[in-house]
Amino acid sequence: MKTLTLDQYDVVRRLRQFSVLTKPRVNSLIVFCAIIGMFLAVPEGIPSASVVLAATLGIACVAGAAAAMNCLIEQQIDARMARTRARPSARGELSNSETLMFAGVLGAIGLWMLYALVNPLTMWLTFATFVGYAVIYTIFLKPRTPQNIVIGGASGAMPPVLGWAAVTGEVSADALLLFLIIFAWTPPHFWALALYRTADYARAGLPMLPVTHGSKYTRLSVLLYTFILFGVTLLPFATRMSGLIYLVSAVVLGGMFLRYAWRLYVDYSDTLSQRTFRFSIVYLSLLFAALLVDHYLRF
Numbered sequence: 001m002k003t004l005t006l007d008q009y010d011v012v013r014r015l016r017q018f019s020v021l022t023k024p025r026v027n028s029l030i031v032f033c034a035i036i037g038m039f040l041a042v043p044e045g046i047p048s049a050s051v052v053l054a055a056t057l058g059i060a061c062v063a064g065a066a067a068a069m070n071c072l073i074e075q076q077i078d079a080r081m082a083r084t085r086a087r088p089s090a091r092g093e094l095s096n097s098e099t100l101m102f103a104g105v106l107g108a109i110g111l112w113m114l115y116a117l118v119n120p121l122t123m124w125l126t127f128a129t130f131v132g133y134a135v136i137y138t139i140f141l142k143p144r145t146p147q148n149i150v151i152g153g154a155s156g157a158m159p160p161v162l163g164w165a166a167v168t169g170e171v172s173a174d175a176l177l178l179f180l181i182i183f184a185w186t187p188p189h190f191w192a193l194a195l196y197r198t199a200d201y202a203r204a205g206l207p208m209l210p211v212t213h214g215s216k217y218t219r220l221s222v223l224l225y226t227f228i229l230f231g232v233t234l235l236p237f238a239t240r241m242s243g244l245i246y247l248v249s250a251v252v253l254g255g256m257f258l259r260y261a262w263r264l265y266v267d268y269s270d271t272l273s274q275r276t277f278r279f280s281i282v283y284l285s286l287l288f289a290a291l292l293v294d295h296y297l298r299f
Helices: 006-021 024-040 049-073 075-079 096-118 120-141 148-156 159-168 173-196 198-204 209-213 215-233 244-266 270-297
Strands: none
Touching: 006 049, 006 096, 024 049, 024 159, 024 173, 024 270, 049 075, 049 096, 049 120, 049 159, 096 120, 120 148, 120 159, 148 173, 159 173, 173 198, 173 209, 173 215, 173 244, 173 270, 198 209, 209 215, 215 244, 244 270
16 A cells, blocks of 8 residues: 655645535535535526536635635634634634635635636626625624624525526526525524634623624524524425425425424433534535436425
8 A cells, every 4th residue: 555755644634624614514505505506596407517517616616715714813812712723724724824824725716717617797796795705794794793693694595596597597586595594594594603712702792692692692583583594494385396296295395303402402412402503504415416406306
């Protein structure tokens, strides 16, 4: 078995460090939702493979660049939090100039791909999403208001809209419904995380909802937003964007999410909060998968 030389090992290690900056797990969910948007945008058949590939790579690059900028801007905050202190930017393993250059090059490549190989609308929407997350949310909202995730959630809700625009060259009402689902999903998803990381956020000086308003208020907010989410997820069926397969999936998944939210409100524990957060990721993935299945097997 061939072993790596010291120089080769250093290259691999550096590549891994840069990869961590892109927040791969978050990025994968972003790309997944964007791809679903691409397929849902085509009434019949499937979208062009070349467009799907170029849009997927372009959106992934810009999302990775936004994540790297977030790591750069929050370097000192990340260093004070147990959840993020292992990031290479927080540990000082990558310099600020290296992180900035990486984000700039990655973002430029992604935007060029979207402009040249997809369409200008997708490029501009993706650029606006980058600014919304890396600048408006990270710099202005997150350190100043406990409603940061509600307002800033607009950037996180854009992936299916980007995918839709990539295939059609426009943003339709159906695309905005997909946006609305993720927008309503973001607060209960993120606050479930914030609940069991309250001490972390307090130590970092960030005004997250459980820090400023306490656990019970946050748990009530999770429950209320989950009810809102349940209602919003029924809209694709109500507008005939989707059929029975999606409706049944939305009701079952929404019922499960509501059960988690209710238990979190009446009988809180950090373990349950962790489970709720993890389920919320599975929930969104399955919900969008159900939209795709319904799109091709509707009855």
